[in-house]
Structures are given as C-alpha cells and as structure tokens.
Amino acid sequence: MSKQHPIISITGSSGAGTTNAKRAFERLFRRLNIQRPAIVEGDSFHRYDRVEMRRRVAAAQSRGEYFSHFAIEANLLEELEALFREYGENGTGRRRHYIHDEEESRKHGGTKPGTFTPWEELPPDTDLLFYEGLHGAVRHGDIDIRRYADLSVGIVPIVNLEWIQKIHRDTAERGYKPADVTATILRRMHDYVHVITPQFSETDINFQRVPTVDTSNPFAARDIPTAEESFVIIRINEPRKFAVDFGYLLSKLRNSFMSRHNSIVIPGRKLELAMEIIFLPILERMMEEKARSRD
Numbered sequence: 001m002s003k004q005h006p007i008i009s010i011t012g013s014s015g016a017g018t019t020n021a022k023r024a025f026e027r028l029f030r031r032l033n034i035q036r037p038a039i040v041e042g043d044s045f046h047r048y049d050r051v052e053m054r055r056r057v058a059a060a061q062s063r064g065e066y067f068s069h070f071a072i073e074a075n076l077l078e079e080l081e082a083l084f085r086e087y088g089e090n091g092t093g094r095r096r097h098y099i100h101d102e103e104e105s106r107k108h109g110g111t112k113p114g115t116f117t118p119w120e121e122l123p124p125d126t127d128l129l130f131y132e133g134l135h136g137a138v139r140h141g142d143i144d145i146r147r148y149a150d151l152s153v154g155i156v157p158i159v160n161l162e163w164i165q166k167i168h169r170d171t172a173e174r175g176y177k178p179a180d181v182t183a184t185i186l187r188r189m190h191d192y193v194h195v196i197t198p199q200f201s202e203t204d205i206n207f208q209r210v211p212t213v214d215t216s217n218p219f220a221a222r223d224i225p226t227a228e229e230s231f232v233i234i235r236i237n238e239p240r241k242f243a244v245d246f247g248y249l250l251s252k253l254r255n256s257f258m259s260r261h262n263s264i265v266i267p268g269r270k271l272e273l274a275m276e277i278i279f280l281p282i283l284e285r286m287m288e289e290k291a292r293s294r295d
Contacts, residue, residue: 002088006128006286007148009084009136011203012155013070013164013196014188018132021155021207024275025130028283037088038126039240043098044132045080050114057187068184070134070289071222075145084148087122087129094119110257128286138198146202151242151282154203161211161225163218182219204241205278208233230268232257234278242282252277286293 001105008025029037029087046069046269047151048056053069060067068074083093097117099105102153111117122129137146137154146152163185170176170184200206209232211225239262249264252258258267266274 001148003286003289005088005091006150006290007084008128008130008151008153009149010132010153010155011134011136011199013134013162015162015169016155016157017165017236018155018224019152020272021275023131024272024279028276028279030281031200032287034283034287036123036126036289038093038095038122038129040083040129040131040133041097042131043100043143044096044116044137045135047076047100061187066187066190068188068191070188070195072138072140072143072191072195075135075142077138077145081143081145081148081251082133084102084129084131084145088148089126091126093122093129094223095122096120098251106108113244127290128237134196136197137202138195139198139202140195146199150286151205151279152205154200156200156206157209158215160215161230164215164224167219168224169220170232173287178219184274188271201280204237204280206233206235206237207271207275208235209271227271232264232268232271232274233264234266234274235260235263236278237262242278244278249274249277 010018010021010025016194026036046053054076055076056238057067079094083095086093096119097104097108097111098113099108099113099115099117101113101128105111108117131149135145135150136149139143139146166185167181169180171178209230211230213225213229215225217223236242239246246258246264249266253264253266253270255272256264260267
C-alpha cells in the first residue's frame with residue numbers, strides 16, 4: 001500500500017459484472033478531476049494468446065484434465081504482483097493490452113485479435129493505478145497481490161446469476177453457442193473454486209447481486225434478471241478502515257436495510273449510486289493523502 005501511489009483493484013469472475021464498478025469509478029474520476037489513472041486490464045496478464053490457449057486446453061482435455069484462464073498457471077501473476085509492488089513504491093511499472101476484437105485491433109495499431117500488444121512502461125505521473133480483472137486479490141504460495149492494493153473490491157453475483165450473465169453475454173456478443181459456454185463453465189469449475197472464490201474473503205468490499213426471480217436452472221434461463229428484480233448485498237470487511245457511515249447509506253438508499261453489522265442490502269437498481277456514495281469519500285481521502293505525501 002502507498003499513500004503517494006494508490007492502487008484500486010476490482011476483481012470478479014467472467015460474467016460477474018465488473019463493468020458496473022468500472023463505470024462508477026470513471027464517473028468519480030471525472031468528478032474529482034483524476035485525469036491520469038493508469039488502467040490495467042486483467043486479460044493482459046494471461047500467459048497465452050488465444051491460439052496457444054486453445055491448444056493447451058485441448059491438450060489438457062485429451063489427458064482428462066482441466067485448464068482455464070482462471071488457473072494460476074495460465075496467468076503471469078508474478079508479473080502482476082511485481083507491477084502492483086513497483087507502482088506502490090515508485091508509481092512505475094509495465095503493462096500491455098490483450099486485443100479481443102477488430103475494434104480493439106484498430107485502436108492498438110493493428111495488433112491481431114487474440115494476441116497481446118508489446119509490453120510498455122506506464123505513463124509517468126499517473127494519479128493512481130486501477131486494475132480490473134480475475135486475479136486482483138490472489139494469494140497463492142509466494143504470490144500475494146492483495147497486500148499491495150489500497151482498495152480491493154469484489155464483484156460477486158450469486159453463481160447461478162453469474163452463469164446466466166455469462167451465457168447471455170457470450171452468445172449475444174461473442175457468437176458462442178450455449179452448449180459451448182456451458183462447457184467452458186464446467187471446465188473452469190475447479191479453478192473457480194480454488195482460485196477465484198477465495199479472493200472474496202480478502203477483498204475490502206464485496207457487492208453481491210441476488211435475484212428475486214427463479215434462477216434455479218441458469219442453463220435454461222431465457223433472460224437475465226433485471227436490476228429491478230434483484231437486491232445487492234454490500235459487505236464491508238472493516239467499516240472503520242474506510243469510515244463507512246451505514247446510517248448515511250440507509251438514508252440515501254431508500255428501501256435498504258442492514259443484514260449484519262458490516263452488511264447492507266439495497267435494491268438492485270441503486271447499485272451504481274451506492275458505489276459512488278461509498279467510493280467518493282474513499283477516493284477523496286486517497287487524493288488528499290497523496291497530495292500531503294508530496295509536501
């Protein structure tokens with residue numbers, strides 16, 4: 001952790017909905033005149049490009065084994081930890097970009113979809129580092145990425161909802177067949193349980209969306225439950241650490257209630273508003289401490 005070079009880490013599985021958190025932070029960056037965040041995408045720390053990953057998945061399946069992007073071995077987590085550590089110490093580090101499609105290819109000089117851009121140094125004098133991806137709070141062996149983050153956030157819908165969101169996203173936006181997405185979910189299950197899920201015991205704040213409609217069979221769901229058909233449970237691990245005022249949250253988020261001493265339940269449609277209310281004072285303190293550290 002570093003007052004002069006703060007790090008925010010957003011962690012969520014594929015299909016979890018980390019985009020909501022990213023949008024909330026983007027609005028707060030504009031509001032607080034944070035013009036130079038260093039953005040780091042979790043996909044850019046995958047170890048293999050798309051072609052090589054498919055080859056390794058097929059090889060593992062031929063041996064009766066499972067291999068996925070969730071796995072420790074499929075990612076450059078030592079390099080990710082090094083980035084967090086170096087940024088916290090000096091405000092420097094290296095990143096690259098993973099190119100998902102032709103649109104991103106055009107933005108990054110024609111780099112082929114499914115591959116990575118070359119490694120590059122972060123721009124100088126950034127305000128903070130903002131990570132969004134799968135492994136922002138991993139602890140494994142000698143790797144401890146979580147300890148370098150000043151704010152660690154988990155986006156964790158209940159698993160049936162997460163699967164529904166993934167199936168609908170991958171079929172609608174990426175052209176996959178439902179059976180192929182289901183196979184991917186099953187292939188990732190071991191790593192989901194042993195790598196992804198444990199992180200949410202380490203995060204500072206978790207946002208868990210819970211639908212109020214039947215999601216008993218996520219593989220047959222015809223649509224994604226809407227925000228109006230959901231509640232969100234917000235668990236703050238150490239409320240005193242971030243001076244969270246639950247009374248203020250209850251007054252601003254109508255129809256919310258406390259379920260435990262550190263957990264508040266809100267209507268799903270108020271998720272991004274709740275994020276902004278919670279994160280605004282945290283970001284303000286980060287920037288104030290950053291300014292004082294330079295004096």
